[in-house]
Amino acid sequence: MADQRKKLATNVVGDFFVDSTCINCDTCRQLAPATFREMGEYSAVYRQPETEPELQDSWRALIACPVGSIGTVKKDKTSLQEAMASFPLHLEAGVYYNGFNSEKSFGANSYIICHQEGNWLIDSPRYVSHLVEAFERMGGIRYIFLSHEDDVADAARYARHFKATRIIHEEDAEAMPESEWLVRGNEPVVATPQVQFIPVPGHTAGSLALLYDQRFLFSGDHLWWDRDEHGLDVPSVLVWNEEQLRNSTTRLLDYSFAWVLPGHGERIHLSPARMKEEMQQLLRRRFKVNQQSVL
Ligand code: SF4
Known part of the structure; x- marks a missing residue:
């Protein structure tokens, strides 16, 4: 208080x-x-x-x-x-922002995707009875996707309560060594027809994004909207590998999405065409990538 x-x-x-x-x-x-x-x-x-x-x-x-x-x-x-009572806060379709950000992840945002074949928790909020009961009413949690090592917060408690499968990249797995599903290497993984894991190393070696329904990009601490720049941004401090960060950002040009839902920083909803333009501008501004290479 x-x-x-x-x-x-x-x-x-x-x-x-x-x-x-x-x-x-x-x-x-x-x-x-x-x-x-x-x-x-x-x-x-x-x-x-x-x-x-x-x-x-x-x-x-x-x-x-x-x-x-x-x-x-x-x-x-x-x-x-x-x-x-308004949390989880509805964003669009089956996607919600959970609120109750955790100090353990320095206040990172977490989300839930409601899906008929099982719900997905994206990173972890505080473990509080209000959310546990809300998730139960929504049908429980089948998967807990951990974008990277910093934002696991209370994932272990949620996993225990809901008998959920935790997913993390092997490079960041020390943060949740008992995870049931380790993503290996640098190739995207098609987890279900609507869910894809995209390795985006840079901030950490094992950073992952999750693309849902070719519309929602859960970006962890790799990508967010910067309210001062009025544009997308990626980390400039706490970077494990700058070259990998650039490659990971370039890789996202291959995908179409309308939402960026980050751990830290503002979420943003744009048309897919405008989002692509914002990605191109980010690459030019932040990495000095020339015009031709981002088209
Ligand atoms: S910046 Fe974070 S810690 Fe500070 S008042 Fe706002 S929500 Fe709370």
Whole structure:
């Protein structure tokens, strides 16, 4: 629970506030950009929510915050419960964002795909009874896809509870050595007619993306939308191998997708044609790849 005594001076006066336990993970800024902004080494409330959608977003940020750094002066149990009930948050088709980001993965986002042949958990949220019960109502979890070693969080507990198959690349398998399915090498794997694993080494040696239905790219920490650049971006720090990072990014030009759903950073939904253009721009901007090679 956030502590008013630790309230940051950078918050504007009003009901919502951030305290000094903030780890600056960006989750609140993704969920409620009209309320939260980075100020120095922390997030803070730069504008109190006014409209109903802004209030809902801010309550969701409070719940998703991995370290409980967001608080309200007034207690509003109804709004809190409504925000909690909205997780997993529906995005499109059978795809949801789970909320309840975990400190163990530095606040990485996780997702669930609901599918008639078994649901897929993509990286792991905090293990909380609200999500366990929600996943049970959705039909359980058959697979847990781990994009890379940093974002496993509570995957072992979810796997135990749902008897799910954990999937990780062998190069990152130290983070979850008891995983039931190790992806080996650098070739894409067609797991089901709608699910493909795409090795994207660069940030880590075993980074993987998952492409669902040729529409949703779950990109781990390989690729995200940068709100300041107004474009796609890849890591510039914490890079295991820069050349592999470039090759992995180039490889994604071979695929069509409309959503990028990252662990860290903003998710983005564009038309597939616009997404392709954004990928080409990223390659030119970040890796100085020439025009011809990205067409
Ligand atoms: S979600 Fe919480 S920890 Fe993350 S930046 Fe916001 S206040 Fe800080």
